[in-house]
Amino acid sequence: MWLFLLKNKSLLLALWLVSTAAFAIAGARILNLAKFYHLTRRGVHANARVTATEPNNHNAVYYTYEVNQQWYSGVGTASSINRKSEIVATGETVPIVYDSADPESSYLGDANEEFSSLTHGVIFLASAPTFALFVLYVRKGVRSLAAT
Secondary structure, eight states, X not given: OHHHHHHXXXXXXXXXXXXXXXXHHHHHHHTTHHHHHHHHHHEEEEEEEEEEEETTTTTEEEEEEEXXXXXXXXXXXXXXXXXXXXTXXXXXXXXXXXXXXXXXXXXXXXXXXXXXHHHHHHHHHHTHHHHHHXXXXXXXXXXXXXXX
């Protein structure tokens, strides 16, 4: 079956386009790219107060912040502000970004850096079909060389 697919160029191109798009869409959803896109476009920089830390739970930092007399909470990692959670103290002020259209959505640290990193992740995931088809193509070439 794979040999037929490799010989039919238009079917191969269609399969590659569809699978690449599917991997990109799935990657963007899994990595929550939309949240960070919104935080980079309409994010508001603010300060939050640390309420707890969990060094043994991926350096988790729990925080609260106020927007228009409403309190919200969030959790992030100390590494997103280039710190270790053992060093971050309860009650300390830390930088966050929250979405002006959805204040409940926030990120501890620089949302632009995270968005850039996640975008690279989506591109990596979207390249999986290209890699898979390349491997099939090379295997076909190796087999045809071995047959001669």
